[in-house]
Amino acid sequence: MSLLDAVERFVASLKPLLAIEREFSKGDPVLVCAAVFSLLPTGRAC
Secondary structure, eight states, X not given: OOHHHHHHHHTTSOOOHHHHHHHTTTSOHHHHXXXXXXXXXXXXXX
């Protein structure tokens, strides 16, 4: 599963960015934020 897929599954319900960053804290926080913000315009994240 890719980081983007994992973030998409995690944000299936509304979560603050800090909670997402904490969930994926073992990864690069810049990549996590990039994944979140790439999902927003597609409607795949709240």
